Amino acid sequence: MTELAAVSVTALKGVGAALAEKLAKVGLETLQDVLFHLPLRYQDRTRIVPIGELRPGQDAVVEGTVAGADVVMGRRRSLLVRLQDGSGTLSLRFYHFSQAQKEGLKRGTQVRCYGEVRPGSSGLEIYHPEYRALSAGEPIAVEQTLTPIYPSTEGLTQQRLRSLSEQALARLGPHSLPDWLPRELARDYQLSPLDQAIRYLHRPPPDADQAELAEGRHWAQHRLAFEELLTHQLSLQRLRESVRAQxxxxxxxxxxxxxxxxxxxxxxxxxxxxxxxxxxxxxxxxxxxxxxxxxxxxxxxxxxxxxxxxxxxxxxxYQVALMAPTEILAEQHFLNFSKWLAPLGVEVAWLAGKLKGKARAAALEQIAGSAAMVVGTHALFQDEVKFARL
Structure with missing residues (x-):
């Protein structure tokens, strides 16, 4: 099976040069990138909530019949649609709408919508819900998994990102991604296979513990976090070993x-x-x-x-250089070290970006010759600074 790190996003349906450029802005260049572009949070669109059970602040899927649609004039002109399902009435409010949209929401139309429920002047309302009109006798299934909300950028819609992740998941198999964890380690720490964790996080089932997911405590998140932290530690260890080799x-x-x-x-x-x-x-x-x-x-x-x-x-x-992040701190250190080291017969020099002209030239001469201790800012790193015996 082809490793998905080697497959470009342009292999996905609907991804041309323009979309590939937008995806690259959020670091998505291969199918592996798409799979590791994990959701920030989830919406539950797996069940239809009766209007009578809605509560303010709730995100919900609602289905009902349009009882009326009117343009109302308040501080802002809006289209107010009243939706009923036998258990209660809900208002859908649109501040940006067209005449065709108004006509598509005429009395008697069956509508399914999704959005955040808020208290309004006429009871509970949803502002600018996602919605679709339902054809008579044509039932539409609700979502079978929680709906992912992905990190995005301008020009990349959630629908587009969901479509891309769906296509990438269809190509995901047990060996499509490199799984760096040794089998014994995964067994000892009870960690699931990588492909299972990724699949779960992109499309959690309806009974997934959303509190665990929101707080990063879910087993699928632990699987990825463990690998990331282990990789980070191994990278640091390799870096330490390369420094120690000097x-x-x-x-x-x-x-x-x-x-x-x-x-x-x-x-x-x-x-x-x-x-x-x-x-x-x-x-x-x-x-x-x-x-x-x-x-x-x-x-x-x-x-x-x-x-x-x-x-x-x-x-x-040998000569010693002490660097501080700011000129104020460097100057404080210079005063301290001058006071401490002068009785010991040690000459201390000072160098910072604000030193100009003759004062700078004198400091550079000290550093190249008589000053055993040098205090300064990142100005010490410049090419013109020549140390005597650092």
Whole structure:
């Protein structure tokens, strides 16, 4: 069986170049894309609700006989159609309508419609319902599954997206999509086959738990979420391995500068700062890049931990660059590091986009020569910045 990732959307009935271009805007280029373009929510059109049972805010399919259709003049001109089914009366209101539409909804016409029920001036109303007139003696079956509502864009109607998904589902078999989960893993976690989960999410049966679907707790959603999260983790692991494969300078544990730094700091670091500083110090002794994220509240002392790491490189005879996301924060760090490192005989330079002319030239000269510590914004990444021994 052909893998649907290799089949273009143009293979579907009704998809020409213009529609293919619109589909590409929402990332739909192959049949696999169409199948993974999952509904945002669902409508229940699987049963006809008696008018007498309708409640405000409810989306419902209603069937009845037109008792009258009149153009009414209020703040806005509208066509008001009164629909009856023996259990009650409902108004259908159209603000945009044609004469032909008005004539098609004349008294005695059998109509089936769908929409959101709202309270109105004359009882319950549905504004601009989807509707169709029914021919006498020709019953029309209700939908057999919940109706999907898809993410869309201008020029792509729900009817069109449903038609495309229906065609793609007709081609979906057990081996049409790559199922990356090993069979043992799927069994241990009680995960269904991929094609079953996708088919269910596009066309849930009438008895589907809509609350579970709305909250993302359904087994079919769990099947796809599990694969997505597992793939994400494996991708990150591969990325970590590629970073670890690179060489890094092994920096020996610093003994002189950290003690001098602590003597001048004016306060004792917390146990957490010392612990994290020691973990980073160990990582820096390795000959592979460190992969670490420090998390802490504002004022928790992350900058002091960064200073410990900088001192290890400085004592080993290397230059350190510290980058901050904004000029204000970079300037604060520059002032802090200048205050901390000046007593240790370490020169600190500062570089940001706002430095111009002679001040910028002087900073670049410092960075290329005498400054062992450099603080700045993303301006540090520019080609003209030449470090001495970073």
């Amino acid at each position: 060489q890094a300078l092994a920096l020996p544990i610093a003994k002189r500068l950290p003690q001098q730094f602590l003597d001048n700091l004016g306060f004792a670091p917390t146990g957490a700062q010392l612990r994290v500083g020691a973990e980073i110090a160990y990582d820096l002794t390795q000959d592979e890049p460190m992969l670490r994220l420090i998390q802490g509240d504002v004022g928790a002392g992350k900058t002091v931990v960064a200073a410990f790491a900088a001192l290890q490189a400085l004592e080993a005879g």
